[in-house]
Amino acid sequence: MVGIALLGAGIFAKTAHLPAIEADPSLELKAVYSRSQKSAEDVASASKAASSVDVYYDTPSAEDKSLDALLGRSDITGVIIALPIVTQPAVIEKAIKAGKHVLSEKPVAADIAGAQKLIAWYDALPAPKPIWAVAENFRYIDALEYAAAKVKEIGGDLTTFRLSRHGYVSAEDKFFKTPWRKVPEYQGGFLLDGGVHFVAGLRMLLAAAGEEIGKLACFSGLLEERLVPVDTVNAVAVTKTGKTGSIAMSFGTEFKSGLEVEVVTTKGRVHFLETLGVRNIKVVRKNEAGEKVEEDKEFTYNSGVAAEVVAWGEAMRKGAIEERQSPAEALRDLEILQKLLESGEKGGEVQRIGL
Numbered sequence: 001m002v003g004i005a006l007l008g009a010g011i012f013a014k015t016a017h018l019p020a021i022e023a024d025p026s027l028e029l030k031a032v033y034s035r036s037q038k039s040a041e042d043v044a045s046a047s048k049a050a051s052s053v054d055v056y057y058d059t060p061s062a063e064d065k066s067l068d069a070l071l072g073r074s075d076i077t078g079v080i081i082a083l084p085i086v087t088q089p090a091v092i093e094k095a096i097k098a099g100k101h102v103l104s105e106k107p108v109a110a111d112i113a114g115a116q117k118l119i120a121w122y123d124a125l126p127a128p129k130p131i132w133a134v135a136e137n138f139r140y141i142d143a144l145e146y147a148a149a150k151v152k153e154i155g156g157d158l159t160t161f162r163l164s165r166h167g168y169v170s171a172e173d174k175f176f177k178t179p180w181r182k183v184p185e186y187q188g189g190f191l192l193d194g195g196v197h198f199v200a201g202l203r204m205l206l207a208a209a210g211e212e213i214g215k216l217a218c219f220s221g222l223l224e225e226r227l228v229p230v231d232t233v234n235a236v237a238v239t240k241t242g243k244t245g246s247i248a249m250s251f252g253t254e255f256k257s258g259l260e261v262e263v264v265t266t267k268g269r270v271h272f273l274e275t276l277g278v279r280n281i282k283v284v285r286k287n288e289a290g291e292k293v294e295e296d297k298e299f300t301y302n303s304g305v306a307a308e309v310v311a312w313g314e315a316m317r318k319g320a321i322e323e324r325q326s327p328a329e330a331l332r333d334l335e336i337l338q339k340l341l342e343s344g345e346k347g348g349e350v351q352r353i354g355l
Contacts (some may be wrong), residue, residue, distance in 0.1 A: 003028050003030040004030065007032075010112075012105070017309070018043060029051075031076060032054075034057055035055075072098065080102075081095065086185050088105065089109050102133065104133075109250060131315055133322075139329075140307035140308040143299035143302070147205055150270045152209075154267045158210070161243070162247070164261075165259040166256070168251065168254045172225065187341055198249060202261050213238070218247075219233070245308075251338060259275075269285050278302040282296050311325060339351035
């Protein structure tokens with residue numbers, strides 16, 4: 001078994017990463033780190049092997065319980081980092097310098113410049129070096145994987161596409177109550193933290209059609225004052241081959257419509273819909289006789305985190321990550337999200353995509 005540590009004791013670390021680690025028989029949770037002793041202990045105590053999971057923390061201060069002390073352990077091979085967005089890059093660098101393999105939560109960094117700097121630093125490290133993977137669980141959701149496979153199966157040339165996600169973050173939402181999300185020190189607020197997932201889903205289906213976004217123009221707004229700096233974007237996006245589509249996301253409307261991602265080609269269409277924890281894939285195409293054929297497949301909710309942790313574990317053993325966990329792929333998600341925000345700030349000015 002490979003000994004790993006979980007750096008972060010927030011909601012997602014406890015409800016998603018911890019179960020995913022415990023579901024992989026090749027991994028053994030050795031330690032949990034958080035800023036406070038209490039939060040680290042809360043996550044460790046939720047583990048099935050709580051008595052054998054050590055806790056590390058910043059407060060109260062204790063040299064033998066510091067993050068450096070954890071990273072100095074020879075029995076810990078890799079770390080999963082699920083810390084606040086602005087905190088993560090420094091910890092990623094620290095962990096890699098300590099010789100630990102890393103799986104860090106999305107986004108890859110708070111902005112494009114920070115991501116490029118971190119990636120350039122990592123790429124310049126001499127081999128052999130620890131692997132660094134970025135966790136984007138949407139790329140491991142079974143329903144989206146199925147939808148992407150159907151896009152490839154249908155074939156044809158892309159004609160249009162859309163991403164639509166309207167939801168509401170209430171004042172009582174558990175994620176809103178997280179201090180670093182409530183008063184974000186990074187661009188976009190929930191649009192960055194959550195919206196980067198939806199962009200990844202759209203990119204996944206577009207890639208299956210052999211396409212990628214080349215430019216976009218966006219208008220943005222703030223519907224709920226507490227969801228600063230903006231909570232809504234509406235954009236027209238154009239692929240590199242000139243096909244147009246739309247991107248609409250909001251975290252500030254009570255009349256939510258769930259998540260939809262649709263790709264239409266000259267041979268048919270694939271529609272992904274998630275509402276109330278149920279995912280439905282609808283495929284429409286013509287058969288050889290020219291008759292319209294419709295398929296519906298339903299999936300129960302699956303976060304994809306367990307599958308991405310398994311992939312990371314395999315990457316540690318192989319010494320190479322999958323492309324869908326690469327920092328470069330995560331940077332492409334971040335680029336689109338940031339360009340949406342920048343276009344909105346500039347009144348719909350067209351932004352080019354393609355670092």
